[in-house]
Amino acid sequence: MSSMSLWKRISSHADCEQRMAAYYNKKGLYDLRLCLAPWIEDRIMSEQITPNSTNQLEHVAVKFIEDLQQKLLSTRASDQVLKYRLVELCALIQRTPALELYTHLRSGVQKELQLAAEKSVAVASAGQSMPLNTYNMNNAAVAAAVGMNTGYVDASDLLGVAGTGVSPVAGGMPAGIMHNMAETAAPGRVGPAKMELYEVHNQIFQSFNEFTTCSESLKVLVQNYRYMLNAPNSPDAERLFKSLIEDKAALVARLRRSFMFYDQLQDMVITELKNWRRQQALAGNGAQFSENMLDDIQRCFELLESFVTHLLTAVKETLLVRIVNDDPDLNCLLEQVQVAQKNLVCSAFIVDKQPPQVMKTNTRFAASVRWLLGSQLGIHMNPPTVECIIMSELQAQRFVTRGTHMDVTNGSLAGQSSGEIQNCSSTMEYQQSSHVFSASFRNMQLKKIKRAEKKGTESVMDEKFALFFYATTTVNDYQIRVWTLSLPVVVIVHGNQEPQSWATITWDNAFADIVRDPFVVTDRVTWRQLSVALNTKFGSCTQRALTAENLEFLFEKLQRDNIAGERNEYISWNQFCKEPLPDRTFTFWEWFFAIMKLTKDHLLSMWKAGRITGFINKAKAHDDLLRAVTGIGTFLLRFSDSELGGVTIAYVNACGSVTMLSPWTARDFQILNLADRIRDLDMLRCLHPTDVNVQPLDRDLAFGDFYTQRAEPTPRVDGYVPSTIRVQVRTSGDTGSISGTPHHPMQSPPQDSMSMGNYSPRSGMSCNPSSVATTSYYKDDSDSDDSTVAQALENYVNNTAPDDPILDQISHTIYNVCANGQEAQWMMATKSTYAVPSPYNQTVQY
Numbered sequence: 001m002s003s004m005s006l007w008k009r010i011s012s013h014a015d016c017e018q019r020m021a022a023y024y025n026k027k028g029l030y031d032l033r034l035c036l037a038p039w040i041e042d043r044i045m046s047e048q049i050t051p052n053s054t055n056q057l058e059h060v061a062v063k064f065i066e067d068l069q070q071k072l073l074s075t076r077a078s079d080q081v082l083k084y085r086l087v088e089l090c091a092l093i094q095r096t097p098a099l100e101l102y103t104h105l106r107s108g109v110q111k112e113l114q115l116a117a118e119k120s121v122a123v124a125s126a127g128q129s130m131p132l133n134t135y136n137m138n139n140a141a142v143a144a145a146v147g148m149n150t151g152y153v154d155a156s157d158l159l160g161v162a163g164t165g166v167s168p169v170a171g172g173m174p175a176g177i178m179h180n181m182a183e184t185a186a187p188g189r190v191g192p193a194k195m196e197l198y199e200v201h202n203q204i205f206q207s208f209n210e211f212t213t214c215s216e217s218l219k220v221l222v223q224n225y226r227y228m229l230n231a232p233n234s235p236d237a238e239r240l241f242k243s244l245i246e247d248k249a250a251l252v253a254r255l256r257r258s259f260m261f262y263d264q265l266q267d268m269v270i271t272e273l274k275n276w277r278r279q280q281a282l283a284g285n286g287a288q289f290s291e292n293m294l295d296d297i298q299r300c301f302e303l304l305e306s307f308v309t310h311l312l313t314a315v316k317e318t319l320l321v322r323i324v325n326d327d328p329d330l331n332c333l334l335e336q337v338q339v340a341q342k343n344l345v346c347s348a349f350i351v352d353k354q355p356p357q358v359m360k361t362n363t364r365f366a367a368s369v370r371w372l373l374g375s376q377l378g379i380h381m382n383p384p385t386v387e388c389i390i391m392s393e394l395q396a397q398r399f400v401t402r403g404t405h406m407d408v409t410n411g412s413l414a415g416q417s418s419g420e421i422q423n424c425s426s427t428m429e430y431q432q433s434s435h436v437f438s439a440s441f442r443n444m445q446l447k448k449i450k451r452a453e454k455k456g457t458e459s460v461m462d463e464k465f466a467l468f469f470y471a472t473t474t475v476n477d478y479q480i481r482v483w484t485l486s487l488p489v490v491v492i493v494h495g496n497q498e499p500q501s502w503a504t505i506t507w508d509n510a511f512a513d514i515v516r517d518p519f520v521v522t523d524r525v526t527w528r529q530l531s532v533a534l535n536t537k538f539g540s541c542t543q544r545a546l547t548a549e550n551l552e553f554l555f556e557k558l559q560r561d562n563i564a565g566e567r568n569e570y571i572s573w574n575q576f577c578k579e580p581l582p583d584r585t586f587t588f589w590e591w592f593f594a595i596m597k598l599t600k601d602h603l604l605s606m607w608k609a610g611r612i613t614g615f616i617n618k619a620k621a622h623d624d625l626l627r628a629v630t631g632i633g634t635f636l637l638r639f640s641d642s643e644l645g646g647v648t649i650a651y652v653n654a655c656g657s658v659t660m661l662s663p664w665t666a667r668d669f670q671i672l673n674l675a676d677r678i679r680d681l682d683m684l685r686c687l688h689p690t691d692v693n694v695q696p697l698d699r700d701l702a703f704g705d706f707y708t709q710r711a712e713p714t715p716r717v718d719g720y721v722p723s724t725i726r727v728q729v730r731t732s733g734d735t736g737s738i739s740g741t742p743h744h745p746m747q748s749p750p751q752d753s754m755s756m757g758n759y760s761p762r763s764g765m766s767c768n769p770s771s772v773a774t775t776s777y778y779k780d781d782s783d784s785d786d787s788t789v790a791q792a793l794e795n796y797v798n799n800t801a802p803d804d805p806i807l808d809q810i811s812h813t814i815y816n817v818c819a820n821g822q823e824a825q826w827m828m829a830t831k832s833t834y835a836v837p838s839p840y841n842q843t844v845q846y
Helices: 006-011 014-025 030-035 039-047 053-072 081-097 100-126 138-145 155-159 174-185 196-210 214-230 237-283 292-318 329-346 393-400 496-509 529-541 550-556 572-577 588-602 604-608 618-626 674-680 698-704 786-798 807-820 823-829
Strands: 349-354 358-360 362-369 385-392 419-422 423-425 427-429 436-449 464-473 478-485 489-494 522-526 571-572 634-639 647-652 658-660
Touching: 006 014, 006 039, 006 100, 006 464, 014 100, 030 039, 030 081, 030 100, 039 100, 053 081, 053 100, 196 214, 196 237, 196 292, 214 292, 237 292, 237 329, 237 496, 292 329, 292 427, 329 349, 329 427, 329 478, 349 464, 349 478, 358 496, 385 393, 385 419, 385 436, 393 464, 393 478, 423 436, 423 489, 436 464, 489 496, 496 529, 496 572, 496 588, 522 529, 522 647, 529 571, 529 588, 550 588, 571 572, 572 588, 604 698, 618 634, 618 647, 618 658, 618 823, 674 698
Parallel strands: 358 489
Antiparallel strands: 349 362, 362 436, 385 423, 385 464, 419 436, 427 436, 464 478, 522 571, 634 647, 647 658
16 A cells, blocks of 8 residues: 555645645646656655755756656556646746756645645644654665765755745644654755654554544444334434434544544554665665664554454444445445555565575575564464565566565465575464564575576676565455565575675665565666765775765776766766776776775774775875875875775885885785784885874884784794795885896895795795795704715705706805815805705805
8 A cells, every 4th residue: 555645645635735736836837746746756855955056956956857757758648638738748847947847846845745744733733643744865864874964954945945834833733742853853854854653653542542432432323223223113213313324424434534544654654664674675785774673663563453453343333234225435444444454464574584685505594574463463373384485586576566465375376486495484483572473484595596588798696586475374254365575685606706796786775766666776876875875885894984085086986988077976787887997807896895805804903993095096195195294104005996805005115206016915915914014014114194094103003903923933843943924025226116026046135125925034035925935944963064064965956856947056056065175165155045954053045
């Protein structure tokens, strides 16, 4: 059942409708407002305007008018007159400036909300319980979910639109509710603040109590009706008959009014549940999410169920008072109440614990469903069994378009599954202490998956599925079959499919409408929307939100083929994760996801502490370092643009220019962490200020907390000496160029010029990053002379591979030692960069 639109509320009051009709007719927009009422309301209430941003307002207005024209052109007209009017409206839109038309419509919606608030206050002051308006801004809710201060204001503040409504307090609204509304109003929300759930619950309780007064009137009516039947010839029969007609008409009117209030309250509660499910989807991207709110929603559902059950009983008893042969109005009311009850019962069946949204085959996972009616219907006395299958997007669409839960039968599900799930059934259980009625699936496993035929560039990582939970039970003597869908999932079979799968899920979670056909989602969004999604995802993964500078860098990275340098505020799905970045073989999302994973797995503590600049391009890093007042040795850490999941160090070298080290990736940090690598590089002295640390920091002060303690190597009982791994950088005079592998020629490298790799201080050996760790050797305990040394070296040569290039050098050295018998000459001749067993006390370099 759809919620009552704002325009429907306004049109139910003749004076309000006249006022708004006069307002819209000033620019000929009344028919437009009438024709597209729900669309205009949803669109305007979901758009937010930043303060003093005329350009943004104009941009929003132009986009609104474009979409409005498309909506009109796609509207189906039932007769020629309406078709002609639609053409006239399109012509009117083209003649009217976009900003003028948009602001007039937006201001009109503002006035409508004020009128609706006034009417709600007036009704409440008369002792009735007309619900207040519950509209809220979806995007504001998204921003609030990630804890961002959006700074939005209402269009009337920006445009200087004067409100025509009276103060809620002056109109009779309780001061406590007014205070609560002022505190809970979301920035940028058009109209009154959304009611808190406890207020909704109180209104249901009040309406329910007022309805119970009908029971006395109903009891009197039934008694008089029976008296009339038993005494048809009574002299008062005619008077009694007329009295019965009047009393029944009055009772039916009260029942209708009670149902009208109930219907609106039910819409409010179901809307709250939809909002909860939307927040649940945002939580899939890492947004903050309060699951406890579901308990408050359940209390509203339980009270509504009691309300509608009593209402249904009253309508049935009233129907028994048959004064005339036919009572179509009361029969219609009975049908409406029955449908409302079924919608309430079915809407209360939800997935409260979602399965993993990137699901790997043959991997165990869990989920649970919950029925928010607790023990209200007595179902818990004979709890049903919930079954689960997996459905493709097309299959899910077919079920949703049927429009009712009751059309689904167990037989119709045969063969509808798109895969095979083990442990896919569970009996519901009722917890007396918490009133939770749920079914848990703790050990499910997807064994097989059937995929649809791909079109164009689609991949398996773009294909969405959903778990479909269903159960059958009996409620009030009629059988009811309920079902619900999980959030969309992407099924993978290999780990390398995970990044693109998360792109599909992240986009869907962030930008899907609350109510939609599964699983339709827009293919382009504004940068503001995407920036919230990226910030939410990265912040939840790394425990530190992105800064404005970080987000600006990401925005620039998403811009491409923009020769004029103009900012395109809209980002498409293809830009996000399909098209490679300029001069790269990977997409924006692959780059972003790799950085996120690297940060979470290896750089988390340093990122949280603000030691990593991260999102800065090479040119800006170069300029910032050259302008640094701390001079030589100043450095910063940035994420690599050219290598997935890489982080690099840029520093000011001894010549005053900037050197950038080749990126390190997760594979490198599995060997030696980032902080220890920084400690090994003596040319790094001062950390350049970051977005978090606004002052430069001494290297050891900045990273000292993240160093690992290195124990001094001590001899082992088995004769081996443990080696250590250190990092050094080989430079050409430290002019900024970096060379990688040390050459084989027997030259000792400069003290500050070694490649990043493994280094043993006791052996003096350096090697390239792919080399193995160095081993230092201790002396043999026996005394030795020159011949012994020569013999040891000759044995080493015999054990060396014949094609080893060092063989000639060692052989030549051995023969020199044997010929001259001089230890000094042997020591001079054996200066190389390779460690060999030495009979002497010290480690010898070879």
